[in-house]
Structure formats: structure tokens, C-alpha cells
Amino acid sequence: MSSSHPVLHFPNLQTLRLAITSKLLPTHILGQPTRGHRSEKGDLWIEFPHPLEKQTHHGLHQLNIQTGTKSPPLKEKVQTWFEWFPLQKEADPVHDERTSILFWVEDPQSLNELIFEMLRLGNDRQRFAMIIPKGRRGVGQHFLRVLGPPYFTLARAQASESLPQPITAYYQQRDRVWVPWGKQHPLGDFLRPPKNYFLLIPPQGKWELFPEVPFRDIYELTEFQLPRPAQQPAALEWEKRFQVPLKLIRHQTAEPAELWVLQENANEQLEKLVQTADDRLLERLTFAATTDDSEPILVLRARPSREKPPVLGLQAIRFRRFFNLPNLFLPIDQTISPPLRRDVVQRILATDSQSITWLHPTGDGSFQQESMPEGSFQPLRQWVDYLLEQERKPLETWQNAMQFAFEPFICNDDLTYASSEKSLSEEGSSMDLPSADFFPEEENSKSETKESEPTREQEKAPSPQPPQESSSQMLPAPDHTRQRLQTLENEYLEQDFHLSPAERIALWTEMAFLNTELKQSSDTASCWLHALWLEENLDPSQCQAWFMAEAQEHELAHEAPTPAWEDLLEKDTWTTSEARLIIALLVFLQAQATAQPGERTSWQNWLPRHVEKIQQKMEAQERTLPLRAIWLAWRAIAHFSGDDVLSLARARDRILARLHLRGVSPDLELPRFLRVSGTQSSDRLRQVGQHLEALRDQIQTWIEDSEEEALINPNEEAREATQAYADYIFAFGAATLHRTGLADECLESALVRLPSNDAVHDCLRESFEYRIQQRLQGDSPRDRLPPSIQEKLELLTSDQFFIYDKWRHHSRILEPNEQPDRFRRHLDEDLVHRLARLSDLQDREEVLEGIQPYLEPATFEQAQLADQVTILKTALELSLRLGESFARESLSRLRETYHTIQQNLKSIFWKISIEQEIQLIERAFITAGHYNLSQEIEIWIAHFRAILKKDFDNQSLKAISTLFTHGLKSLNKVGMRQEMNQLLEETSQRAERWLRQAQADTPENPETKAEQLQFQLQLTAAHAMLAPEETSFEGNTIIHETRSLLFSQRLKTKSKLALACCYVEVLSQASLEQILPLLEEIFQQLQGLAYDLSINKDHYCYPQLKFIETVVLLFVSDELTLDRKVQQRLEQEEYELRRRIHREMEQALQSM
């Protein structure tokens, strides 16, 4: 048969496929209808609609495709060339919960069965559409689109293929191309249906194009019939209350007794106890007395402590704490029946937290509830008078006449503090010892003691004996030293913020000597470091004194290096005190070399051979050393290494990074008396911890009550998980407050409640446990989560990661510093996504390698302005890890770009919002503050002032409040407190004007009001931080308005959460006594933070947990746990550290 068009003869399908994939055949031809013939052998004759071009002809021939006009009858018609290819079976068709399947059901009855079957098998992710395609004579075709249909239903579709009215199941091989499930089209990737149409390739028959229409949820089209009409039985008022008698039953427990009630011979027993027990035991006991009409009854109680309660062999009724309640005690071997919940027990038996209650057994399971006010328990120790049987006899002073007649000798290494007028230097010592001017003369006090009855006052340390004026070189008695030290410490505590540098140096130096005498090496070093830090230049004599003290502690020679020194340097690792010794040596030698440059001592000759070794080991030691010591060490190393500024700069970067991540560590930086200073700081900590523990029950009840108002009904797992995460948050708080018992209890409870076999919960659990462990070990975690957890996150699916990251993004427990972009996995591979991933990297070099390409001038300048802003924002965030030079470069770029932005503000293509501008400025503040770049800060202050003149909106208010929370604290670090104050004032005035205007112009909208209140709260907090004495929370209008709005039910969940969290954060500036009732009020009245329809609803209730976290973090904040003065000292420490380090670094760079 002949055709008017060329006919191509393909020997087989593979050849046709090759012709198509190699683009030999024009693409526009392939989509057109054609006709052809297929032989039994597999040959294909296909009519080509146009004359063939020579090139095409040639190409076809090369593939052994014959062209001509003769062929068998071309009876088979297809709509596209792709139809010649039959569907191929897939070996392992994809079928999981995310597979989208499209069912094409021709018979409406079958559709009903299909829908019902899938609902019955637990799948309701069905969407339905009816489409009337062309060529079907108006007959609608039913389509059901299902996510993850049951296999059983898919098998139905497969089984019905041969039926007249089949159900066919399709999956999307490519966009808008649907093929039967279990099959694929060999050229499916090439298929492009027309726009707004989708293509169905049925197992047999013509290919069909259907218009894309919206699919409706099956629930919209389904009517569920109740088997019987609903009934609403009337509720009856239940008046009768159920009476349940409580009784005590036997119960074995290993819990120790903590309360003893002595009834028989109470007085005698107690006397016997105090006569035989040591005072440490007595310190742990308190007691109260009462009477039973005739006989006295004494009640002993062990003070709460980490240690186990003491075991007292008394004839008494012993009681143990019940349910860990601090004020309820049960007999040691009994418990309450029926078993009740903790909160119920507390409510029934121990309502009054100020009373101690015990259940006195009266036989047959019954008991008498007895209680006494807590205040009636007195420390037992205070009621004990230790009597001396005889008067104290003063010992005679040893007279010179009793001296032994030794040969005179010269003592070279004797340190004395006697107020002798001779200084040892007159005796030819080779060392310059401090002169006696450091030691003020003691007042002469009478040597005789009073002959009187011993009283309680005499239990104190006796008055120090005056040092004898003699030529003997006896050291003063330790008691005297300790007392002197105490005096100086008190003086420092009272006046530290008012002392001049010279006065402080003097105090520190004397305290250093006294600590040396008392062999308190850690405090000795701390005092010396503080003294040396305040000096402009290192004082060789001070350095020497420190060095000698360290050497003495290690029993090493200080005059010259000995083999023992070599051994010390050869050790693989040093202890902390050994490292301090090395540092003291370095500092001393540097001071000596600077003061006497020409002089070469034996040390000066010895050190250069060992500097490199010391340098190699020093970095590994840094973690346990104070920052001052580290910096002085590296200064000395740099000096002895030929002014190695690079190593000094690296040390500076490490110190700044440590300050950024961990802050000032009181344990490392401060001597003991400053760490424990403050108004009863340990009591404060305990008090805060107790309140936190009491809050836990209240919060759990609040969570349960909130579930009733949920928009959706959370599943059981989500409920349990929310309670579990609340416990994790509490465990974190308890660990921070050193309440390990509570932390363990919370951890255990969380572990039991948290659903297992869920990857998201698994990752969250690990993340929380990591942070809690850090706190239990005394670290202040501000680093990133460890690589092991990051690796686990990589294994999560996209949705799982999103659920996990939603919380991590907002949690300051999990990510205290950086806030990773939680959309970073979900965005397309564009700039923001790529940059956001850099924050996941741990290694500094990798981060640098990742960001540098974007900052290359060629790349950067070609980028759009908006992209440049994005790049710089990321660069600034990362600069805290990447060092000062990187930070400077980024800030410089930012200035240029910002200038360009200002010029471009009238551009129609892209305009920066005030919020974005303020975010940039905040970043600039934080970065510049971190590296003490005051000039940079001033530039950005000027920019901020310029913004204040612009029009505000709610978004810019939000950004400004964030700026105050984080950014302006950086000004504090560099000592720009005054500037911070000014900015605060200017902002407050500007904002208030705007707020007044906004409130007048627009009717009140609760959401808008909430945003404005947040801003005002932040301003209030900033004021309180700067001037706490001038800020009061009582009667504060903003606080009052905030409370009204929060408890009013007018706000949506998101706004309510934001406002509630802001409110709680602001409360950190109030006193503990003010905070507690306000928090109690919140948990009684705050409603509406419940589950919503967000993706995490099956895992946890985000609003509740976010709020609980904010509350717990309030409890562990420095503002609450530390005395105000201690906070100020820590801020001062950081300021002094940074100031000197930056100054000396700058000097070192200038001297290059």
C-alpha cells in the first residue's frame, strides 16, 4: 500500500525509541496524531506527516530506519507517537503512605464501595472530582485521588482491569502524566501534556486528556449516617458526695526517716543525742517542742540536703517524706490507702505550705493529722552550749631567753609577714620580696583573755594575737590570717564598685598573699590575676610573688630551672594547677624581661628552648583556665616567640568565642568569696528551686485543663508527649538550679511518657537530654547540638524534620544562640536555603569555605541588592565564630551595601523594610560589640537614629524590641552604657508618640494592641535593666494592660503566646516576691494556648510548651538566681576582660 506521506519503517521499538530520544525526529511531530502498522514480529511502519529533510533522512538511515512510501495498510491510529510504546511492568512499584494514587472509576456504585472500603481500612486522605471530558458525550468521569491508599484497594484496581467497567489506579510518573500503578511508560519523561490538562495512559485503549480541576475533600461529599438518632439525656445534679475513708497501711520502702517525734523521755533522749553527736550531725537537725498536756513532745526534723538524712537511734516515731512533699510526713513503714495522686494528697493533707504535717498512727490504720508551723522549728545547733570544765589558761609567751643557740644562718627563701622593720632584702636575698608597706600594722590588743564564764560569743574565733615585735621570723597564727582575709573580702564586697584601681590592686594583692599562706591556691591565683589585670604594665614583683606561690605549692624550685621542670614540661597533659604554674612562670619572665631587657637570668636562658612545647600544649589546657590567665599566657608566649601576633589573635578569638558561648564562668574567673557573695545566694537558689518544683504541679494541671479548649482533639500520644516535654523543660531548669533530685525525677517521668518508635520524639529527646546533661555538669550550654544529633536529623524525612525544627527554632534551651532557619530543608535550592545550611556546620574551616564564595567581590557585586542583604546577614551571624578579620570585612561590606540601599530606597524593584533595616543594625551591634569595635557601633547608632525618624509600623516595633533585647546588650559589653541609655530614651519617646497616634487613628484591634504592648514591655524591661532602682512593677500601667488583654480571650493563639512570653520575660526584672503571685495568676487565668491545626499537632502542643519554657527559663535566669550585685560583678568582669584584651590586641597589631 502506498501513502502520500513518507512512511518510516522501524525494525523494532528500540529503534523508534532511539530515534525519539536522540531527537532525530522533530519534537513537534511527536505530539501529533499519526497512523501506522505494527507487525507480529515487532516491526513498525509509521506515517510521517511531512516530507523528510535530508539531514533527518540521513540520520534515520544511520539507525537502519527505512523510509519510503510503501507499507502494509496503516490501520492503527494514535494521537501521539508515544502511544506506540506499550506500558512496561514495574518490578517493585512504589507504595507507601505518601504515594499519591488516582483512581478512575467509571461506575458510580463502585466508587461508593471504593470510598467506603478505604475509610474502613483507615484512609481518609481522599479527594474527589468529577470531570466531563470531551468526547464522552457529557458523561462525567469519577476520579478519586488518594494519599497512600491501602494495598488491598490497589489490588482491587489491578484485579478489575479486565472487567467491563473497571476501577483503574494510576500514579504520577511525571508531572500531570498518570500511568497505571505497577507500570510505567518507557518514555514517560518526555511527555508534556498541554497546560491545565493531565494525561491518563490507561492499560488499554486511547490515551485520555482531562482538564485539571480542583479536587474536593471526601468529607465534604460524604454524609455519615448514625445508626440511631442522637440522644441527649438530661444531666442530673449529683448531690451526694462519695465518702472514702483514708487509712494507713503497711508499706515497705527504703526511704529514710526525716522526722522524729519523741514522746517518751523526750528531753532526756535529746540531751543524750546532743551530748554524743558531733556538731555536723546537729547542724542538720531542727527541732520544735510541744506538749501533750503533761509530757513534753519534741519533734526533730532533718534539714533538706543533698546528703542522706542522718540515722538517729532514738526511741521515737519515725516519719518519712511523702511524695517528696517538703511538708508532709508519714510513718516510715506505712503509706496511705487508697493511693492518691500527689496533688490530691497535698490538697487534703498538706495545704498549708508553711506548716509541717505528719500523720500520727493511732492504730488499726487510722491516724491523727498533726502539724506545726515551719517557723517553730529551730536549728538544734543553736540551742547547744558547749561547756568547758575548766577555765582557759593562757600559755606563756616563749621568751627570747629560751632561744636555742644555733649558729646564725641566712635564709634565702623565707616569706614572712611579721611587722618587723627589717626587710629580708637587707639580709642579702637574691629576690625582691614585697615590702612591709603592703601590710598595715595590727592594732595591739591585750594578750590576756577575759576571765569570765564562757558564753556563746566565745564560740567565735578568738581575737587575733598581735604579732610580736621580735627578730624571730615566725609566721602569724593561721586564725589571724583567716580573719584578716575575711576582713579584706568584706571590705571588697561592700565597696568594690567605688574603689579606685589602685585601691583594688592593693586589696587583691594582699588577699593573694593571705590566700597563699592559707594554701588556697586557686584563690591565690585568682587574686593575683585580678591584681595584675588592673595594672597597666605587669609588675615584676607581683608576678614573681605569684610565681613563687605556685612553685611552692608544687614544691618546685623557683630560683632556677631544675630537672623537675623538664619533667613537668614533658608531661602529655597538665593538671589545672600545673598549667597555672607554667603561666605564672611565663608572666613573671615576661614582666622581668620587659622591666630589665638586658638581663639574662637562668630562666631567660632556659625558656626559649621550651616555648614551642608550651605553646603546643597551652591551647588544650584553656578550657579549665580563667580567661585572664589564658590571655596573659598567650601574651607571654607571643613575646617569647618573636612577637607572634597571629597566635595572639587566635587566642583572642578563642577567648571571645568562649565568652559568647559560655559567658563569664564564676567558678573559673572569681575567687570563692565573690562567687558565694550576695544576699544569701545559696538560700536564694534554694528558694527559687523550691518554687520551681511547686510550679511543676500547677503547670501539669494547666496543661490538662487547656486540652479541653483545643481547636482539635489531640491524640493520646500528643498529650503524653506534651507532658513529657514539659518535664524535660523542668528537668533543664532543675539541673540549672542544681536540684538533681528533681531533675532526675522529671527525666524519669518524661522518659516514661514520651512515645517511643517515633523519629521526631527520638531526636527531641536526645537534644533535650544533651542540654540537661550539660547543665548537670555545670556547663552553660550555648554551643550547637553535637554532630551525633545532627546526623540523626539528616535521616528524618522532610516533614519529620520540619516538626522537630519548628520547636528547635523557637527553643532557647535547644538552641541558645543561633536560630537556624526552620524552612531551610523545605525551600528550593536557592540562596537563602544554601546560606541557612551553613549554620548547621560545626567546623570553622568548613563554615568559612561555605560563606567565602558569596563574598567574593565578583560574585557579591553581581548579586541583587536583596541577595546582598541576605548574604551579609548570614555573614554577620557567622562572624562570631569566624574571627575579627572576617567580622570587619563583613561590617565594611555592610556599610557599603547599606549606603547603596539608602540610595535605592525609591527603587521600584526592591525596597528594604524598616524591620529588615533594624535586623541588620541589630546584627551589626552584636558583631561589633563582640569584637569591641566601638567606632563601628557608633556608625550604626547613627543609622538607628535615622530610622527612628521614619514612620513606624507594628513590624518595625517588633524589630526594635528584638534589638533592645539582644542588640543593645552588646553596647553594655563595650561599656557604652550611656549611649544605650540615650537610645532607649529616644526610642521610648518616638514610640510613644507613634503609639498615641496609632491608637487615635485606628479602632482598637486586640492583635495590634498585643504587638504594641510587647514593645512597651520590652522598653520597660530595658529601663529596668539599666536603672532597676527607678523601675517599679507595682501599679505599672503596661503590666496591668497586658494582664487584662492576656486573660480576656480576645487574642488568637499566636498573638497570645507572643504576648505571654514577652510578659514573662519582662518579669525577670522584678523581684522574686513580685513574680510568684503574678505567675500563679497566669496559670490560673491564662487560657487559649491549646492545640491547633499545625503540622506538629500529633506530636506536641507548641504554644503550651513554648510558654512553659519561657517560664522555666525565667526561673533559671541570672536575674532571678543571682543577686543583683553578683550580676553586676559578672557584667563588670566581662567588660574588663574584653576591654583589656581588645586594647592589647590593638597595640600588638599596631606594633607589627
Added chain:
Amino acid sequence: MAQAISDPDWTFEQLQNEAESIRTRLHHFRNSLGRFFVEKQEIIDLMVIAAVAQEPLLLVGPPGTAKSDLVLKFKDAMNLPGEDYFEYMLTRFSEPSEIVGPIDINQLREGKYIRREQGKLPTARVAFLDEIFKSNSAILNILLTIINERKFYQDGVPQPVRLQVLFAATNEIPEHGELSALKDRFVLKVESQSVQKNHFEALIDSGLQAEVHRVLQQKPWMEDHANLTDFVKAHRYLTFLFGRQENTTQEETFNDRQIFFPTEIFQEFQRLVSTLVQEEKIAISDRKLVKLYKLLRTRAWLFAGGTVSRDDLRLLTYLGETHEEMAILREKVPLYLGLA
């Protein structure tokens, strides 16, 4: 005492005339027997189906759940002659002679290895082997041959056994590899579970009655509704049906499946099997599948007179090889069929 049953050659026509009455008798048989047990009707029905289809049935359950009692009463209700019934409780130490008979010493002297099988498994028509998986390998081999090939070797020469109905019981289903062949021979495995949780009173009452019957040696369950002959006839009748093919006027031939297995039910069967294999990872061998078809048809005939219905597909619940599979099938099969 009833006489031993021999195997007459019934024709299809003969059996076709009796089929309905046989079915009715068997129906009465199973209903009647169910009155003497608490919540065991399901197992009794399966025993009847297995007996008609002449497929072995395994009862699985902890001790004291009426497994042995069910078989004994079943046997009694059939009015079975003593020589046609064999039961034995196997132990690890059981020897083949206890099952298939001792070696004939006289024959052995003549060099022939012949067992004296009278009264033992090879001569029984109905057998009950308790604790079947305690068999050792010697007994295992013999059992496999008897169950599978219906043969027993005497002096190396295979001889047909008369076994038609085999019930077995076990407390636990083993995981051992060498017992899996024996396990596989039992297409149907049913769990006999404790009923005290939901039927405490009925259990006490029924158990007490059973004790009374036992002491007084009464057997009220022997009501003569049906006997072994009826079971055998039913089996034969169904066998005839399986082999028949019908012609229509269009000269198209229809086989048993096409006549008695409606297309939609067959498709349901097919996809249920496919789902159980693919999704629930239940192993269903080809042999099992064929035997299953036979059992489905048997059930359909017994309960409804012929055509297989969706309800008959419940039989797939009993295909499990392990306790876990049994639990899965118990839950999923009714769910998939919409019969939960």
C-alpha cells in the same frame, strides 16, 4: 458397636440425590455438638469442614482449652467403630512402633520388615495426634508420608492408608526448621483459646456437666445426626463436582470455579491473598492456595449449598503459621472483608 467402614463406589448421581440430606445431617451434627462446649462452635465448624474436605486440621492452644475434648466428642458423635479410630499423645521419646505398630518378629525372622499395624495409625480412618510437634525425626518421616501421600511403607513397599480425617493438637507452634514440613501439611490451624474471661459462668456450668457425664459415663452428644459415612460421601460428592465441567448453549465450557465462585468474590479472594502476602507478609504456598480453594468450596457447600460467598473467605483467617500470623489474620481478614 458400629462396623468398620469400607469404601464403596458411589456414583455422582447417587450422591447427588443424597447431597442435600447429607448436608442437612452434617449441619445438625455440628450445631448439636456445639451445645456441649462454650464458644467452640467456630472450631467445630472447622473440624467438620476439614473432615469433609479430608484435610488435616491443627488445633493450637494452651493446656486445658478443650482441644482433646473436642476431638473425642467429635469422634463419639460420629459413632465411629473402635478400629477406625486412633489417637495418641506424642512425646520426645515416642517410638514409631507406638504409632504404626511394632515390628512383627515372626516376619522379621523371615527377613521381612513388616509392622503389625492393626489398631494403629495406618489402619485408622480418623486419627488424633496430640502434641504432634513433639515427634522425633523417625516419627516425623512416617507422618509426613502418611499425611501427604497417604502411604505407609511395609518392607519397602508402599501401601495405602485408610486415613481420611486427621486432627492434631499442640500447645505451641514450633519454629524449628525440620518441623516446618509437618507444619505446612496443615493448611488450617485454629486457636483454641481460654473462655473464662468472657464466659466465666457458662464455663463453670458446662464444665460441671461434662464432669458429671464423665463420671456417670454418659455421652449425650452421641445423637446420631451424622456418621463417618456421611462425611466420606460428602467428600466424594464434592470431588465429583470439582471435576465436572458444564457446557452452555454457546458451547463454552465452565469449570467449578466459574460456576460456583462468582467473579467478584473470586477477585476478592485474589486480592485478599495478594494483600496478605504483600502487606502482612503471610506466606501462602501454591499448594496451600489450591487446598484452600477446596476448603472454600466445601464450606460454601456445607453452609449455603454451593456458591462461595464473601463470608466463606473467612477461612483465610486460619492460614497462619505462627502465633503472630494467626493474630494478624484474626484481625485483618475480617477487616479487609468488611465483616469485622
